[in-house]
Amino acid sequence: xxxxxxxxTYVIKxxxxxxxxxxxxxxxxxxxxxxxxxxxxxxxxxxRIGVESLPIVLVTSTFTGMVSSxxxxxxxxxxxxxxxxxxxxxxEKMIFLELAPSLTAxxxxxxxGATIAAELGTMRVTEQIDALETLAFNPVAxxxxxxxxxxxxxxxxxxxxxxxxxxxxxxxxxxCSGISSADFLYGMRLFFKPWDVYYGIIKSVFFGLSIxxxxxxxxxxxxxxxxxxGRATTKAVVVACLLILMWxxxxxxxxx
Amino acid sequence: xxxxxxxxxxxLGGKPVLKGVDLEVREGETLVVLGxxxxxxxxxxxxxxxxxxxxxxxxxxxxxxxxxxxxxxxxEVRKQFGMVFQASALLDSMTVAENVGLGxxxxxxxxxxxxxxxxxxxxMVGLEGWEEALPAELSGGMKKRVGLARAIVxxxxxxxxxxxxxxxxxxxxxxxxxxxxELRERIFSTSVIVTHDIISAFSVCxxxxxxxxxxxxxxxxxxEARCSEDPVLxxxxxxxxxxxxxxxxxxx
Ligand SMILES: Nc1ncnc2c1ncn2[C@@H]1O[C@H](COP(=O)(O)OP(=O)(O)OP(=O)(O)O)[C@@H](O)[C@H]1O
Ligand SMILES: [Mg+2]
Numbered sequence: 001x002x003x004x005x006x007x008x009t010y011v012i013k014x015x016x017x018x019x020x021x022x023x024x025x026x027x028x029x030x031x032x033x034x035x036x037x038x039x040x041x042x043x044x045x046x047x048r049i050g051v052e053s054l055p056i057v058l059v060t061s062t063f064t065g066m067v068s069s070x071x072x073x074x075x076x077x078x079x080x081x082x083x084x085x086x087x088x089x090x091x092e093k094m095i096f097l098e099l100a101p102s103l104t105a106x107x108x109x110x111x112x113g114a115t116i117a118a119e120l121g122t123m124r125v126t127e128q129i130d131a132l133e134t135l136a137f138n139p140v141a142x143x144x145x146x147x148x149x150x151x152x153x154x155x156x157x158x159x160x161x162x163x164x165x166x167x168x169x170x171x172x173x174x175x176c177s178g179i180s181s182a183d184f185l186y187g188m189r190l191f192f193k194p195w196d197v198y199y200g201i202i203k204s205v206f207f208g209l210s211i212x213x214x215x216x217x218x219x220x221x222x223x224x225x226x227x228x229x230g231r232a233t234t235k236a237v238v239v240a241c242l243l244i245l246m247w248x249x250x251x252x253x254x255x256x
Numbered sequence: 257x258x259x260x261x262x263x264x265x266x267x268l269g270g271k272p273v274l275k276g277v278d279l280e281v282r283e284g285e286t287l288v289v290l291g292x293x294x295x296x297x298x299x300x301x302x303x304x305x306x307x308x309x310x311x312x313x314x315x316x317x318x319x320x321x322x323x324x325x326x327x328x329x330x331x332e333v334r335k336q337f338g339m340v341f342q343a344s345a346l347l348d349s350m351t352v353a354e355n356v357g358l359g360x361x362x363x364x365x366x367x368x369x370x371x372x373x374x375x376x377x378x379x380m381v382g383l384e385g386w387e388e389a390l391p392a393e394l395s396g397g398m399k400k401r402v403g404l405a406r407a408i409v410x411x412x413x414x415x416x417x418x419x420x421x422x423x424x425x426x427x428x429x430x431x432x433x434x435x436x437x438e439l440r441e442r443i444f445s446t447s448v449i450v451t452h453d454i455i456s457a458f459s460v461c462x463x464x465x466x467x468x469x470x471x472x473x474x475x476x477x478x479x480e481a482r483c484s485e486d487p488v489l490x491x492x493x494x495x496x497x498x499x500x501x502x503x504x505x506x507x508x
Binding site: 027122123126127128130131132133134135136137138 | 302305306307327331332334335337338339341343345346347348358359362406
């Protein structure tokens with residue numbers, strides 16, 4: 001096969017994926033009417049995606065906040081400008097606009113996306129999804145809808161946690177490196193706009209949806225035994241990370 | 257005629273698996289579909305319950321062609337079915353009781369009622385007291401029986417069994433056979449059993465079908481099967497450990 005042939009196969013594969021993904025999205029939307037089927041599993045997924053992810057998000061965000069403060073201090077110091085209030089301003093923008101939503105998403109693409117793909121993939125290749133169908137369940141309502149809803153609700157919440165502890169971490173470190181608390185907080189308020197927070201939250205919704213939907217898609221259509229599940233899991237993480245980077249750019253372009 | 261398959265064709269992975277299957281299952285009977293490993297028995301069952309869509313052909317369930325139904329309508333039709341999977345397909349995150357109770361969730365039953373029906377079904381398969389176990393803690397034979405309990409708990413009109421005895425020791429296999437026969441007395445389902453276990457086939461069937469190279473090569477009563485001159489059928493039977501021609505086994 002020549003290079004054109006290879007490109008051709010890729011293009012066809014791409015459209016196949018898009019078609020199947022689109023169908024799954026439609027089925028998910030339609031399954032929203034089946035409330036009794038997904039109500040309870042949704043709560044369970046909220047705990048698994050939200051509550052159980054909290055520790056890793058808190059740890060990541062605290063350290064990131066601390067580091068962002070140190071690095072800003074370092075950069076401004078070498079520029080020889082009065083830094084005392086600037087650190088707060090810079091750190092606020094960095095954390096709300098970029099660090100909290102993006103890092104939370106990238107960390108959770110591994111945790112949440114991989115878990116979803118592995119779980120659904122295993123259920124698919126061991127015929128558990130077929131079994132649900134024969135028991136007159138709508139597997140999309142029972143398996144996909146709860147994860148999508150939980151992701152949509154929990155990612156923004158996790159991001160808000162991330163913003164909070166990130167700022168606190170930055171603040172503590174600033175105070176330790178000799179900036180007065182008042183200066184830091186004044187600097188933070190100086191250029192703060194509520195939109196900074198909204199923008200971060202909007203991003204997190206897009207990131208969360210990307211992660212859970214790709215995880216569900218790869219898992220739901222996995223095939224080929226244990227190896228297939230492994231492949232689906234890897235793909236779920238890689239594709240989710242790429243989507244996060246892509247959305248990050250697009251949203252910055254249109255929203256800022 | 258409660259279940260009729262006409263001209264069923266299906267290609268999978270680029271090669272034809274079913275090449276025009278015609279089959280009629282009578283109301284209340286137990287039909288056993290025999291066939292070599294990999295001849296498409298599982299694929300056939302999956303078509304009957306709508307897990308796979310055929311390339312060509314019709315599947316009539318109580319006068320409705322289920323190959324033409326939407327997903328929603330199909331779910332309605334499936335409420336009359338119970339299926340026992342070859343590898344059990346228990347939901348591994350749920351306990352035995354939750355697995356068995358899955359089919360009852362759609363019926364608006366009280367918790368107590370569900371519990372009662374679940375333990376009744378588990379008792380039928382000889383697994384009382386295992387309600388809280390997880391599938392990972394069960395042996396293959398026990399998983400099969402849980403799968404059986406899950407399929408019968410709704411007392412379905414049609415029961416589909418995929419290799420109910422494969423991978424079990426002979427004693428366990430015969431006890432599953434007895435169970436299938438007993439269940440027939442108790443819930444009067446129309447059953448399709450897919451297997452390559454000849455002993456099991458002869459001991460539970462009303463009629464036998466033989467699936468070979470994507471078509472039904474033989475359909476008839478077990479006595480006819482025994483006397484058949486068809487070389488393919490004879491080869492398949494003589495591959496079994498029981499010398500059927502001497503009449504050492506079976507109803508003949
Ligand atoms: N999803 C699939 N994709 C591609 N090929 C498939 C698929 N499912 C089944 N096949 C092929 O169809 C043929 C029949 O498979 P099937 O599982 O129905 O066999 P079987 O008669 O149930 O065998 P066994 O007795 O071993 O269970 C096999 O050759 C298999 O490779
Ligand atoms: Mg099979």
